[in-house]
Amino acid sequence: MKVKGDSMSGFMEEVSVDWKGRPCRANKHGGMTAAVFVLGLQAFEMMAIAAVGNNLITYVFNEMHFPLSKSANIVTNFIGTVFLLSLVGGFISDSYLGSFRTMLVFGFVELSGFILLCIQAHLPQLRPPRCDMVSDGDHCEEANGYKAIILFLALYLVALGSGCLKPNIISLGADQFTKADSKQSKKLSTYFNTAYFAFCLGELVALTLLVWVQTHSGMDVGFGVSAAVMGIGMIGLISGTVFYRNKQPRGSIFTPIAQVFVAAIRKRKQICPSNVEMLHVSQRSAPNQAPNTPVNDGNLLHTNKFRFLDKACMKSQDGKTESPWRLCTVSQVEQVKIIISVVPIFGCTIIFNTILAQLQTFSVQQGSTMNAHTINGFKIPPASLQSIPYIMLIFLVPLYETLLVPLATKITGNDSGITPLQRVGVGLFVATFSMVSAAMVETKRRVSASHDHNNVTMSIFWIAPQFIIFGVSEMFTAVGLLEFFYKQSSEGMQSFLTAMTYCSYSFGFYLSSILVSFVNKITASSSHGGWLSENDLNKDRLDLFYWMLAALSLINFFNYVFWSTFFTYNPSLSAGAQHHEDPKARQGGLEAYDMI
Template sequence: MAESKKPDPNELEGFVTCEGKPARKDIHGGIHSTFFVYVMQLFDMLAFFAINVNLVTYFNGVMHMEISESATTLTNFVGTALLLSLLGGLISDSYVDRFRTTIVSAFIELAGYIILLTQAHFGSLKPPPCNLLGPTSVCVKVSGAKTAMLFIGLYLIAIGNGGVKGALPAFGADQFDEKDPKERRKISTYFNMLFFSITAGSSIGVTAVVWVMNNSGWDAGFGFCVGAVSLAIISMVAGRKTYRIRIPEGGPLIRILQVFVAAFRNRKLSTPENPCDLYEIHDKAVNINTEKLLHTNQFRILDKAAISTEGSFQLENNMEPNGWRLCSVTQVEETKVIIRMMPIFACTILISTNLAQLQTFSVAQGLTMDRSMGKHFQIPAASLAIIPLAFLVILTPIYDRLFVPFARKFTGHEAGITHLQRIGVGLVLSTISMAISGLVEVKRKNVAKEHGMLDALFNPLPISVFWLGFQDFVFGVADLFTVVGLMEFFYSEAPVRMRSMATAFSYTSLSLGFFLSSVLVNIVNAATRNITSSHGWLRGNNLNRNHLNLFYWLLAILSMLNFFNYLFWANWYKKKQVAGIQEDKDRV
């Protein structure tokens, strides 16, 4: 009788190569594969962040939209791109693997930049320059087919960038085997360095690309973006022979919906006291790529979905269940994991609202301040975002190379501190940053008052723009803790089949935070209209006579309350339990 073939310890279950062959642990994945991911992320963010900070100028100065319309158009564009990361994550979890989703999305994004480049280059595709020399100025706003071309280009970029954001972070983390303690430790470093790539690319975009746009023309600037995204694609494709590619397993949203439907159908049944009486698929051959989750006691009502009844199976004597009538314990637990994540996700929205202030009101503050560096150079208004980005570029390697090993000696945790602790530290620092922002604004307004410049809107105040560095530094550290901690938390805790969608939650939090910022500004203006002035804290174009400092302190108070709310949910959170894997006691 022939001996059964022993399994190859280097063959990775559920992973293939780009050619569709089984992936091997000793050949595929690891640090050398993530290098290509970092380069892809850097070049992609270089292009995307450059247009984020400068498109308002393009809309207003070239397309002749009004300032308010320009700002709204940009907000809608960025918000759409961030929200579409969920769609990109869903597609890469369900139908197309994360590598191919990233590449296809990048090509869609590239097509959008090419359209913007083409329109910016040819005068016939954009409105004529404004005529300001005659007795009446003539400024024709973009319309018709030219508007359609502009929005097609913009939203191809939004669709493509959303797809990249949804698939790429989880794809890079897939290059490490979380069942191997040595490889699992490197996942934390991966997310730290991915964040470094994001900030480094954004820094180059907000400086070099913005300079090209302002000094060499918009077509040259968009051409720079086309080149950057092309290099991103080339980098990603160059590493194709080294990747581990996880096989997608079908729609995760359908599995979640099945749990709710089956639980509703079984709502009148009593839940067994012993979890072993609930239905579970025990045959590993059913799906080698699915981790088996152990039962937890939270949301016991959903356990009703795993109660086997007459009619639970599709055919008589058939062991395949009807998914809308009977779900396995693992499927129920996957749903519980996503539900448990939602309060943590919600608690991070406000830090994104605080970030929005650094990209809007903080820039407005900088425009009133002395932006000179030496005698012959001034920081461009659109490049003021370089201040917090520069701090992040410096701090991220320090955190990964110095803080993590130092903290690991005391905590024993592979990432230095747990993911939830990391998020909490970021929330505290964000609160402090908003308090400092209020103090810096008081300082700026006092300088305006002392020099009789409260109404001098076009002359810079004799106070350096680098005063904003205090709040930017603290918020940069907050961002480093919260954003990376959140991405790593979502990846490690999400079910294997839902990881792209889960990591995209961090971008969704950012999007909702920006939208919340607009809502808060309107609420504050309406609530304070008759308290300190006739027009509210933040209305009007004269920042020197507004009450931005009070708004910052309001955000600090809300952030502090949000932190205490977070403490409750972080303590309530129960991490997932995977059968057959020895987890760290404080892994999250």
């Protein structure tokens, strides 16, 4: 990549390159044509991993014979690790390999994990004996030793591959559009909605066709189909090589961040300047700038939040040259300010993803205790019930893009209809009602089971509303968060900041595991092991656990309203990528935008 300017100054003129490292041509590279290949991988990869993740609790409980609560934790820890490793993928991409090469490497890592899962599920000697083969009334043998090692090795190969793929799928697709161009900004927003449509399509196929294959043909065939689907996605990604606009890595993204904190600490005793001319900017940027106007250091304007960090870019009064660990640029400091600013927003989405964890674990087990037969006798796999919201969303997402966005744009003047933060807020509020529905249905299910002496009479479709409500919630929250993080990132940090979205999923699933263990501990008594300690939902109190999550979700929503109301955009990002720039931001002060 051809770069102009001092790399330490924070001022870089980005030139996208093709797969051979040559500057891209507008009529050949980028745009939706290139993004389609990336969206194809998004759909196929989601089919592959969703078919495994959404029905994994059935495999580890029935085939590997782990207890129910431990099985739920294995699933949530696996999915949590997938999303946590997205930070690794974002770092490797932005710092060393670039999005496309990172996707090639880790796509094949994920494929190898699916193949290993298929082999274990196919060979009986790699799994514990079936329960019906255990004699003398002994309990089923739990997977241990090399059998457990193979299981966890396969799962975490999938986790490593998928985790490192996810942020780069989003960022490589988004890189095909010019973020600073107002016309491209609308296309970028459309891309995020299309990416979510591909996600929904992949989930739908996984939860219907692929889960059906797992149920009726065996988990070995199901895992094999996941491997084949992943292979098709990788072939599609490689097929688009000649069309991609690629942004080259710039070295470690953590070094400039660390330099800001070190320089600010070293100059902590100095007083922050009131005159912005005392701040260090690249000599190539902001020529002939009027005094006391916002400093534009290549990409990012100076703002007045977190003023203590401004000490990192205070020039020495004696005019001596200082090292990058004592003097940083305005652009470096502002990027760190952005990262700090988005942390509360990030934190407010963790409870949302904890709710998602319940729908992929306990709700699946909830469905397995209910009547899964339809009128014509067809039996619905419990995991397939999660497909209901995605059936609805593959119609709702296009309607949102074609009808609701233009209507909202006329009202708000925003190219995306509503801002990403407003979209996230709507989703967080709606998610609460998913747990309310789940708690009410579980109460009814327990009463029905006790009256009918454990005969399964209550239809599995009673738990459909909790999935539908959460699906609508996810359409707002997930897409809004992806768009928010991508648009808040400056050049060279798109993959890493996008990875923070997936990291929220990770923390949500880990929190789920912690909550299950914590709730069991504090609700245990001498006669009962806790709300979720039994392997029988008719004896557990899953309904009370759901009510607790509903309360936490509502509290979390009000917490989000607080933080999002006081969040401020960097004006250089909000002008080109978010919505029309606030005139007050041009006059030296950055005023808060109302998000909710």
